[in-house]
Amino acid sequence: MEFSKGHGTENDFVILPDPDAELALPEHRVAILCDRRRGLGADGVLRVARAGALAAVGVLRDLPVGVGADDWFMDYRNADGSIAEMCGNGVRVFAHYLCATGLELRSEFVVGSRAGGRPVTVHTADHVHGDVTVDMGQVRDLGPSTATVGGRVLAGIGIDVGNPHLACVDPEMTPAALAALDLTVSPGFDPGFFPEGVNIEILTALDGGSVDMRVHERGVGETRSCGTGTVAAAVAALRANGGSDGKVEVRVPGGLVEVTVEGDRAALRGPSVLVAAGRVDDRWWTEPV
Numbered sequence: 001m002e003f004s005k006g007h008g009t010e011n012d013f014v015i016l017p018d019p020d021a022e023l024a025l026p027e028h029r030v031a032i033l034c035d036r037r038r039g040l041g042a043d044g045v046l047r048v049a050r051a052g053a054l055a056a057v058g059v060l061r062d063l064p065v066g067v068g069a070d071d072w073f074m075d076y077r078n079a080d081g082s083i084a085e086m087c088g089n090g091v092r093v094f095a096h097y098l099c100a101t102g103l104e105l106r107s108e109f110v111v112g113s114r115a116g117g118r119p120v121t122v123h124t125a126d127h128v129h130g131d132v133t134v135d136m137g138q139v140r141d142l143g144p145s146t147a148t149v150g151g152r153v154l155a156g157i158g159i160d161v162g163n164p165h166l167a168c169v170d171p172e173m174t175p176a177a178l179a180a181l182d183l184t185v186s187p188g189f190d191p192g193f194f195p196e197g198v199n200i201e202i203l204t205a206l207d208g209g210s211v212d213m214r215v216h217e218r219g220v221g222e223t224r225s226c227g228t229g230t231v232a233a234a235v236a237a238l239r240a241n242g243g244s245d246g247k248v249e250v251r252v253p254g255g256l257v258e259v260t261v262e263g264d265r266a267a268l269r270g271p272s273v274l275v276a277a278g279r280v281d282d283r284w285w286t287e288p289v
């Protein structure tokens with residue numbers, strides 16, 4: 001089985017080219033593939049398939065809004081094997097991969113996701129580096145909730161970016177204090193408010209148009225970056241600053257992205273890196289665990 005490895009601000013993915021959706025991706029196999037000792041290691045898997053092919057084999061019950069049968073579809077899986085609706089860093093890496101491999105010849109096209117079609121603009125894409133803007137679509141305010149981190153209760157805003165987020169802006173938080181937070185333990189949250197689980201972002205207040213953010217991702221744990229999480233963070237930071245629209249630079253441990261919020265829509269621009277390509281031994285991939 002062919003694979004590539006890439007990352008967006010160090011949120012890393014195994015990319016599986018599978019245009020006709022022939023691969024079986026049961027949760028336990030994806031989890032082993034993403035295991036950083038037993039497998040290749042990654043925060044998630046991006047299967048590259050035509051949306052119509054995924055629908056034909058039943059991976060998709062029907063085509064999400066804004067997704068055509070011929071669109072490339074990002075079939076995203078978290079490191080624990082669970083399926084998530086959307087992955088912002090993943091869409092940038094996915095679009096970069098399509099252009100770098102010649103699967104896509106345009107620089108503007110729609111990437112399909114379970115959250116719907118996501119139009120992308122590939123500003124640059126060589127065989128290593130890419131710079132991509134993703135239209136992240138509609139962002140919905142879910143109302144206030146709280147997270148518990150290191151015994152402290154943090155106030156946050158639930159935000160739907162196609163997947164669920166709880167963005168906690170702490171006006172007292174300094175970048176140093178944020179870096180010192182222990183996120184090895186999953187933050188507590190209200191399962192009644194987030195019955196499907198939640199990605200939790202902790203961030204500093206807006207300062208000179210930028211924030212610092214760390215994230216504990218649903219289905220993964222702490223990651224160096226979370227694209228949909230940076231959108232949730234930007235919306236929460238603008239809101240906490242008494243505004244709503246604007247451009248926010250979000251600094252994450254893995255780098256820097258730019259989020260633009262206009263009304264109830266957002267766009268995410270950031271880098272993508274393709275690190276390697278290779279083959280997973282078919283016998284390893286299919287042997288019983």
Ligand SMILES: N[C@H](CCC[C@H](N)C(=O)O)C(=O)O
Pocket residue numbers: 011044078083084085086087088089090163164199217218219220225226227228229
């Ligand atoms: N863990 C997330 C999916 C990946 C999101 C993140 N990697 C991104 O870049 O948006 C979830 O279960 O909703």
